[in-house]
Amino acid sequence: MSEHTTPTDGQPIVQMRGIVKRFGTTTVLDGIDLDVAQGEVVTLIGPSGAGKSTLLRCVNGLERITDGTIEVAGERLSYTEKSLNHLRARIGMVFQSFNLFPHMTVMENVAVAQREVLGRGKDQARSRGAELLERVGLGHKADAYPDNLSGGQQQRVAIARALAMDPAVMLFDEPTSALDPELVGEVLDVMRALADDGMTMMVVTHEMRFARRAADRVVLLADGGIAEQGPPEQVLDSPTSERGQAFLQQLAEH
Amino acid sequence: MSDFLELFAEYSPLFLEATSVTLRLTAAALLMAMVGGAVVAALAMSKVRPLRWLATAYIGVVRGTPLITQIFIIYFGLTAVVTLEAFWAGALALAFHNSAYIAEIIRSGFQAVPKGLTEASRSLGMSKVKTLKRVQAPLALRTTLPVLGNQYIIAVKDSSLVSFIGMTELFQTSRNMAATTYEPLTAYIVVAIYYLVIVLALTALVAWLEHRLSAHRRPAQA
Numbered sequence: 209m210s211e212h213t214t215p216t217d218g219q220p221i222v223q224m225r226g227i228v229k230r231f232g233t234t235t236v237l238d239g240i241d242l243d244v245a246q247g248e249v250v251t252l253i254g255p256s257g258a259g260k261s262t263l264l265r266c267v268n269g270l271e272r273i274t275d276g277t278i279e280v281a282g283e284r285l286s287y288t289e290k291s292l293n294h295l296r297a298r299i300g301m302v303f304q305s306f307n308l309f310p311h312m313t314v315m316e317n318v319a320v321a322q323r324e325v326l327g328r329g330k331d332q333a334r335s336r337g338a339e340l341l342e343r344v345g346l347g348h349k350a351d352a353y354p355d356n357l358s359g360g361q362q363q364r365v366a367i368a369r370a371l372a373m374d375p376a377v378m379l380f381d382e383p384t385s386a387l388d389p390e391l392v393g394e395v396l397d398v399m400r401a402l403a404d405d406g407m408t409m410m411v412v413t414h415e416m417r418f419a420r421r422a423a424d425r426v427v428l429l430a431d432g433g434i435a436e437q438g439p440p441e442q443v444l445d446s447p448t449s450e451r452g453q454a455f456l457q458q459l460a461e462h
Numbered sequence: 463m464s465d466f467l468e469l470f471a472e473y474s475p476l477f478l479e480a481t482s483v484t485l486r487l488t489a490a491a492l493l494m495a496m497v498g499g500a501v502v503a504a505l506a507m508s509k510v511r512p513l514r515w516l517a518t519a520y521i522g523v524v525r526g527t528p529l530i531t532q533i534f535i536i537y538f539g540l541t542a543v544v545t546l547e548a549f550w551a552g553a554l555a556l557a558f559h560n561s562a563y564i565a566e567i568i569r570s571g572f573q574a575v576p577k578g579l580t581e582a583s584r585s586l587g588m589s590k591v592k593t594l595k596r597v598q599a600p601l602a603l604r605t606t607l608p609v610l611g612n613q614y615i616i617a618v619k620d621s622s623l624v625s626f627i628g629m630t631e632l633f634q635t636s637r638n639m640a641a642t643t644y645e646p647l648t649a650y651i652v653v654a655i656y657y658l659v660i661v662l663a664l665t666a667l668v669a670w671l672e673h674r675l676s677a678h679r680r681p682a683q684a
């Protein structure tokens with residue numbers, strides 16, 4: 209096991225035990241154990257098709273695990289509609305393709321779930337929304353529609369939308385992969401600030417700069433399992449596993 | 463020409479009355495067809511295979527038979543067991559017919575909603591029902607509105623077939639006019655004008671609604 213810092217105050221925010229995920233007969237995740245401590249930033253890396261997205265999607269129940277157990281903020285994930293909705297409200301998710309609601313303004317995007325799920329009033333939802341839009345640098349875009357924003361701006365709105373639910377953990381699935389290179393920085397800056405503020409995060413990314421500067425731990429996923437994990441320098445500079453070395457070799461060639 | 467205008471004016475009270483019948487008939491039919499269409503669309507998208515079969519069979523029957531036979535079968539079938547005014551028999555027949563087409567439109571509208579948007583909504587903790595209400599239905603409506611409007615226009619014109627079960631709607635009124643005036647050409651041109659005006663008004667209404675619902679696709683005002 210790695211030498212990452214163990215949580216000091218008991219329970220991890222995310223606790224995954226023996227996670228198995230099969231699609232039909234293909235086994236994508238084959239017995240994963242992974243804990244994420246309060247305030248920890250874990251970066252998931254690995255070759256395409258390794259199951260990184262699947263692992264994240266299992267955490268908030270978008271994919272149903274074949275075997276194992278998942279606990280988030282002390283609550284066991286089960287697949288009844290009610291318990292899924294309850295847990296998902298506490299887990300923010302940011303997608304590669306932003307997925308903003310195109311028929312709603314930026315403000316409506318960040319307010320809708322606050323109102324529908326948390327039962328916040330209109331004013332409360334809007335003021336919390338405005339706060340978070342300010343935080344991602346888009347306070348002035350509250351009345352714009354997503355189609356009129358750049359990709360980087362859309363992704364920052366998506367982050368604000370997730371944060372508006374006051375989540376216990378944020379999941380990011382390749383948040384910058386769909387962006388033009390010149391727009392990647394603005395999204396990573398927001399994510400880094402979030403990490404500095406102590407948000408618990410699981411981040412699938414190919415941005416090794418982010419992994420080095422913001423992650424407490426890097427987890428390398430390969431062949432359905434965790435091939436290697438530890439502090440960024442260790443995993444990225446001197447991997448001990450064969451898979452880790454092969455993956456880094458591949459990265460270096462790009 | 464002046465003969466035509468004279469006849470047009472003379473018959474306008476009858477045609478205006480008949481326009482109201484046609485509009486009420488079509489509106490009643492389409493209201494029922496929206497509910498029926500939503501139900502059939504839900505069946506067609508159901509996880510339960512026999513329910514999907516049911517929807518497929520229903521749509522197949524409607525598509526595979528002429529509307530006029532559907533009207534006659536429903537009229538004679540229903541009036542054999544219950545007393546039913548021609549208006550409601552006609553409205554039911556049109557609803558039966560349009561439900562199938564509207565079901566297909568609704569289904570394609572929902573299938574056009576990107577899966578990622580549904581997942582984004584669900585991942586915020588929004589329930590299936592809330593996701594349907596706030597995300598899927600509004601987006602489906604926006605994509606289907608033009609096609610739906612087109613189906614409504616077809617329904618207005620198709621309602622003329624209900625004249626064959628004894629409804630004095632627009633088309634029947636023109637047949638009556640042809641019989642009494644011995645001027646069939648004039649009578650059918652007159653009724654064509656009435657249909658055309660209704661269809662143009664409906665087209666304008668749909669265009670206005672489309673504009674209202676597409677604010678998100680227009681570039682921002684400065």
Ligand SMILES: Nc1ncnc2c1ncn2[C@@H]1O[C@H](COP(=O)(O)OP(=O)(O)O)[C@@H](O)[C@H]1O
Pocket residue numbers: 231236254255256257258259260261262263
């Ligand atoms: N819904 C699905 N049905 C079947 N196979 C899937 C599905 N989602 C993912 N997979 C498969 O699972 C594997 C892992 O996919 P994914 O988690 O997206 O990998 P990564 O994000 O690491 O690139 C891939 O082989 C992919 O084809």
Ligand SMILES: [Mg+2]
Pocket residue numbers: 260261262382
């Ligand atoms: Mg992926």
